[in-house]
Amino acid sequence: MITNNDKKLTTWEEIESEIFTPEEIAESKLRVELIGEIIKARKEKGLSQRELEQISGVKQPIIARMENGTSVPNLKTVLKVLSSLGKTLYIGDLNQNIDLDEPVGQK
Numbered sequence: 842m843i844t845n846n847d848k849k850l851t852t853w854e855e856i857e858s859e860i861f862t863p864e865e866i867a868e869s870k871l872r873v874e875l876i877g878e879i880i881k882a883r884k885e886k887g888l889s890q891r892e893l894e895q896i897s898g899v900k901q902p903i904i905a906r907m908e909n910g911t912s913v914p915n916l917k918t919v920l921k922v923l924s925s926l927g928k929t930l931y932i933g934d935l936n937q938n939i940d941l942d943e944p945v946g947q948k
Contacts, residue, residue: 903918907919907922
């Protein structure tokens with residue numbers, strides 16, 4: 842248990858909200874979701890990080906650091922990796938639940 846000014850913080854959410862701003866929390870969650878989707882797509886294609894390097898041109902150590910969260914990749918790197926996996930970024934309203942498997946314009 843952690844205390845902050847005599848306030849007991851017992852859950853990660855309580856600690857997180859004391860340490861980070863809401864914007865930092867949202868950014869972190871988006872980054873985790875994006876990297877999770879990249880890892881999922883790579884594994885679904887049966888690719889190793891080394892094989893992804895060969896088709897994307899992004900060095901394996903960079904892919905490894907991106908996947909384990911020790912670095913924040915630039916947009917160009919993310920787009921190269923996504924494109925090589927047959928994926929793209931989707932820009933949408935954060936407050937709207939969407940089905941990413943549903944084709945655009947179909948509801």
